[in-house]
Amino acid sequence: MPVVLSLNIAQQTVPVDYAREGATGIDKRPVDGPLEVRAPGAKGSAGSGVAGDAIADVMSHGGDYQAVYAYAREDLDWWQSELGLDLRNGRFGENLTTQGIDQTHARIGERWRVGTALLEVTAPRIPCRTFAGFLGLKGWVKRFTQVARPGAYFRVLEAGAIAPGDEITVVHRPEHDVTVEMFFRAVLTEPALLPRLLEAGDSVPPEVVDLVHRRTMIELDF
Template identity: 30%
Template sequence: MKITSINVGLPQTIQYQGKELTTGIYKTPVSSSLFVSKVQIEGDGQADLNFHGGVDKAICAYPEEHYVYWEKLRGHELEAGTFGENLTIRGLQEHDICIGDTFAIDEVIVQVSQPRQPCHKLAKRMDWPEAALHVQETGYTGYYFRVLKEGYIAPDSEMRLIARDEKAVTVAFANQIKYHDRFNLEAVKRVAGIEALSDSWKQSFQKRLAELEA
């Protein structure tokens, strides 16, 4: 596991197809140490706090390995942070990491809270209307961390696993049940029962569970 880039950016207003759009998806790699609070990394921000940011989504992470796939598909190189992630990480893909897994990044302690849900702003960031749907269908979504202990991180910070969640539900599995195997009752129960799952995903899965059991 290795952090290959730390990326931050404050919301900005852009013109897209003749309309103004305020978004925080534009992230730029940094070379300095930054403070990580319970809700975000220093120098970072989100435009729509109803769907982005907050305690459960303090840090967005994306596997570096996926960039090869997207660059081949799009036909050009992509800079770290293209997917709006704060941390570009090598060696920790969706099938490697479980919701509730806890990691130390130097003095900062983080916990996986949910898969990342791509939105329409990613499509506009990449100028590719199908971007969000394609990310969802491939399962190359990335994931969010909540911050359990604040502190400083740097681009060369070490990252190590502290504890595995006892439910052992990978981000890849949660994505599969969320988007594809929607009516698998036992699997929906399994995801809904993860204590560390973010409030928004827990509510979504509990609602689906109630519908399946009705």
Template identity: 35%
Template sequence: MEPNDAEDWMTGRIVSVNVGMPREHGTEGAAEPMERPWITGFFKDPIVGPVHVGATNLDGDGQADLRVHGGPDKAVLLYAASHYPDWRTELGFAMPFGAFGENLTVEGMAEGDVCIGDVFDVGTARLEVSQPRGPCWKIARRWKIRDLSARVQRTGRTGWYARVLREGTVQAGDTLTLVDRPNLGWTVTLASELLRPGNGREAEAAALAAVPALADAWRAVIEYRLAHGHIGSDEARLVGPNG
């Protein structure tokens, strides 16, 4: 892949910065699995004014399960503001920004526009796109819509993660300016598609795994799939304890 022409480079804008620390939700003894107690940092609230972006988190933000969330490769979660009208139409109610657990709700870009390894300057920080977000059961439990996590995966409205190349501050209204694109064509959408087995695209998946900027966890899943021909069922991730 060659770097793309300057005319193809993009800018976006933060419309909301959202953070939240892990806390318990639910009701002890509830019969319905989705009503039972759980601890999560998924609930995010919009923040007014500058917020510091560190190597693994925004100030005031945290993750409950650090085995699969957070860390340098998943320091910041971005989500396209353009998805919200679609969700409102499909679900019948309006969700606030931050509804999908994202730290930065952004306009002017979505999964099909952003490439693995894209470097953006935003505020005084610098971010590098590392992988798609693999939706999990917590999205469904947050909104008590049993199939919502599966819908997020099916529609491709997943969001994407970024690592922090330069710590700094960001706030709503800041512009995201693309300053480097070393991997033209390796979009977040494509990275999600190539993870799935049985699509006959093993050569492309192997090439994606060789992209240096790809998060190690996403690379490991691709390599496992290529070695074993499968990655197991999605049920544990998309349904989990929701039943």
């Protein structure tokens, strides 16, 4: 049975020299919960969808389409073996550490009932210098990109409460085949796939839809 192993938040941002904003909320720690999750509002003017979770760079993180970030314990275990690091739950900055469910091959628009909340898969996590700086690993962005186990972002369709131990149930799976992994590759390594993302409809973040249209116009100009 797929479950939430750990519910993780950053109760405050921490000053660092490797983040663009000079601070970060990536260091998320397990809490007992339950905590409310809700749609926080548009990116740039809102933070996390998880109550009490601090975000420093609201231009790049948070907002409705990145309200909740989840990462699989199975993938943390794989990285732990590869890196020789102790990767506790929350170490990748995830709000939900899950067990028993595949996020890499989840489809954009897939809906999960978690606790009393209804979440929808919207995007993969795109690695950044803050992520690399937090882990203290040179070449981390490139390595994370090559492996393509990015975890998934969600928007909140129905607000509710989530706690460690809550069951995860997939209640809807779209007919298209636009997965988290395909989205990740389209944005970072295989731009020819970008038009395919539109098959997922309004589950795709608006800024990514804009990226697809801009790239299409550039190609038409040539």
